[in-house]
Amino acid sequence: MRMSAPLKKALTSQIGMEAYASNYYLAMASWCELAGYEGSASMLYRQADEERAHMNKIVRYLNMIGAGATIPAVKQPPAAFKDLESVFKAALKSEQAVTASFNSMAAVAQKDGDHAAFAFLQWFVTEQVEEEALMETILQKFDLLGHDKIGIYEADRFVGRLPPPGGPAAAAAPG
Numbered sequence: 001m002r003m004s005a006p007l008k009k010a011l012t013s014q015i016g017m018e019a020y021a022s023n024y025y026l027a028m029a030s031w032c033e034l035a036g037y038e039g040s041a042s043m044l045y046r047q048a049d050e051e052r053a054h055m056n057k058i059v060r061y062l063n064m065i066g067a068g069a070t071i072p073a074v075k076q077p078p079a080a081f082k083d084l085e086s087v088f089k090a091a092l093k094s095e096q097a098v099t100a101s102f103n104s105m106a107a108v109a110q111k112d113g114d115h116a117a118f119a120f121l122q123w124f125v126t127e128q129v130e131e132e133a134l135m136e137t138i139l140q141k142f143d144l145l146g147h148d149k150i151g152i153y154e155a156d157r158f159v160g161r162l163p164p165p166g167g168p169a170a171a172a173a174p175g
């Protein structure tokens, strides 16, 4: 099965984007841990692992179809955040950029008539709907609970009680 050069290039840069997202979540998790936001720290460490699994999934797909994956360089993520809410604002923005990237790759796969790649990309398209909804839900809690110390403490507790990622990530991931 042959993949077009533009799609291979886009998937290769997506490997880097997922690696960056993983490190970005790791930086957020670390900042939260140091600031005493234990709930958010545990959720964000989990997100970091999830993004790494996404990266591996793309590497293995490229190898499986004989396109040969290459691993791009990753730039350093921000280390400091203004407050807990801005961590999740940054997370939403990052997920939106990833969504846009998968949407444009799905369009390329469609144009190429690459049905296998299109099916592969659908998993990520669905995953991104969940990722964005999750960050929106968390951000809404900051508004509902208020921005005083107790509100932020409760928002962190809410994030800490969120179930581990499910949906297509848990149901359809090959490993």
Ligand SMILES: [Fe+2]
Binding pocket: 018, 021, 050, 051, 054, 098
């Ligand atoms: Fe991802």
Ligand SMILES: [Fe+2]
Binding pocket: 021, 051, 095, 098, 131
């Ligand atoms: Fe994500």
